[in-house]
Amino acid sequence: MKIGLTGGIATGKSTVSRMLVSRGALLIDADVLAREVMEPGHPVLEAVADRFGRDMLLPDGTLNRKKLGAHIFAHPEERLALNAITHPAIRAETKRRIEEYETNYPEKLVVVDIPLLYESGQGSLYETIMVVYVPREVQLMRLIERDGLDGAEAEARLSSQMDIEQKKQLADIVIDNSRGLAETEEQIERFWKSCGLS
Incomplete structure (x- = not known):
């Protein structure tokens, strides 16, 4: 089984992919491949x-x-x-x-982490797409803190991607990563069990 994993910048895709890998999933990270090329x-x-x-x-x-x-x-x-x-x-x-x-x-579950999955027209390649979600204002705050950007720079980066609310609407599975790690872990565990993975 394979799933496409996406979200927006600073929504926590890496956190979610680590949680899936810790349960036995195999990860293909498009950002890592982008660095390799x-x-x-x-x-x-x-x-x-x-x-x-x-x-x-x-x-x-x-x-x-x-x-x-x-x-x-x-x-x-x-x-x-x-x-x-x-x-x-x-x-x-x-x-x-x-x-x-x-x-x-x-x-094994194969997780393909593609930040711009929808933007690059790859949505149809995956039967199941998981979107890691946080509200835009949380996304903006995290991006400013994480990358040391000013508000205008952070806004420009967010605006270069599809709006997170649109991605949420298109998703088969939404992982809300705005309520803390314990809550995110619970959502991942429910997903894992629903797939019959052990």
Whole structure:
């Protein structure tokens, strides 16, 4: 069985994925895959440097994430160009790992954590989608505290994603992560048992 896990920035997807993994789920994290394709020597990093400029690389050949991030958020249309380079490679590796896990561990739950699952049109690839939810004002506060952003920067980041209320409406399963870890654990445990997982 596989599920798509998503939510919004600073809603707590990593917390929920850790809870699922601690119960025996296998995790494929799109953010981790996105970092892997940006490693020195990977053709995706080369393509990004060719498109956005060699000055997006640090002297050691690694990606200057802060600089590229600032560029993307200042020029939203450039996000499309970046996605066109990175998304096909990330999707191909995600598919490969899903197939590998389903073949080798058919009894396990496979959780595919994709922050922009709906935005990237991947909702139809999963029979079940779990959305990690907190109200937008909580999301904004957590983002400011976590990333040290000012209010305007945090708002810009939230506005670059589908509104969390929309994601909540589209979800098959909603995990409300605004009431504390114990409550989140209880929701995960109920989900786990409802799937017949032990």
